[in-house]
Amino acid sequence: MRAVKLVIEYDGTSYCGWQLQPNGITIQQVIEEALAKMLGQAVRLHSSGRTDAGVHALGMVASFKTAKELPLRAYSDGLNCLLPPDIAIREAAEVPLSFNPRADAxxxxxxxxxxxxxxxxxxxxxxxxxxxxxxxxxxxxxxxxxxxxxxxxxxxxxxxxxxxxxxxxxxxxxxxxxxxxxxxxxxxxxxxxxxxxxxxxxxxxxxxxxxxxxxxxxxxxxxxxxxxxxxxxxxxxxxxxxxxxxxxxx
CATH class of the missing domain: 3.30.70.660 (Pseudouridine synthase I, catalytic domain, C-terminal subdomain)
Structure with missing residues (x-):
């Protein structure tokens, strides 16, 4: 098992904010769906916080755990190929399994x-x-x-x-x-x-x-x-x- 930290840039104009919700599409939902395609399994992202509808980010931080041993570039360059133009992964890095994007900030x-x-x-x-x-x-x-x-x-x-x-x-x-x-x-x-x-x-x-x-x-x-x-x-x-x-x- 490994933990991967993502630094994410996005234009929040078309989204109902970061966090998953039942009444609209969110940044978290789109990235989780792209990760699921890449990994062949559902993944839950844990973020450093949340942004409201219409708010943007240059450096949102989120992390997830996976047993897959893909190279880190798969979670940046590869994942970006699966994401829409208004969301991009700027960086991907392996972090300790204990890493908590919110509590450790x-x-x-x-x-x-x-x-x-x-x-x-x-x-x-x-x-x-x-x-x-x-x-x-x-x-x-x-x-x-x-x-x-x-x-x-x-x-x-x-x-x-x-x-x-x-x-x-x-x-x-x-x-x-x-x-x-x-x-x-x-x-x-x-x-x-x-x-x-x-x-x-x-x-x-x-x-x-x-x-x-x-x-x-x-x-x-x-x-x-x-x-x-x-x-x-x-x-x-x-x-x-x-x-x-x-x-x-x-």
Missing amino acids: IGKHYRYTIYNAKRRSPLMRLTSWHLRGELDVGQMREAASYFVGEHDFAAFRASNCVAKTTVRRLFAVSVAKEGDSVIIDVHGSGFLKNMVRVIAGTLAAVGQGKLDAGAIPGLLAGGDRAASGITAPPQGLCLMEVFYRPFISR
Whole structure:
């Protein structure tokens, strides 16, 4: 028996998110079906987390166990031949049988992209949130700094989030202007449901002058979801990377 770790890139536009569900096609379902074709048996993928419908990934991590002794390139180059154009395996590596993509993760990097221009962009419509009025990036940077550290993010999660605790630690939150795009990068040890999208919506409100940058500490302390910004649309969000401590593959 061996365990194989996959690093997966996908455009989530056409899918009902990562996780298997009865009412629509998901990323997990498509990859599991491709693996079943390759291996001649059903395979269950275990992931580092989940992404919602329309959300993208550059570095989703998942793993599975198999008794087949195929070369690793079969799980990258070979598997990619069985996957649709909007899903690809970027890397495949053998890992210890004890590897758990979710429990072993020590951090994640998410990126949210806002397209900040007068006119819409057909090329950006599936990977960004279009906001027309010019955003005050300086104020957004100031607001972003208040999110860094360990806080109760109850005011920055989905109403149906079932996490047992709403305390999370963010290592860095940055805001950068790149041409017509405003890029929000969030690094943290863990995230609540829709947390990055609510942070992005709140930072956008600051950039639009609807909310003071200095209001963020009060929002964190108050825990009132209704007081923070809207949940930014899913298409602007991308899971960039999942971080793990080094280990030695056999």
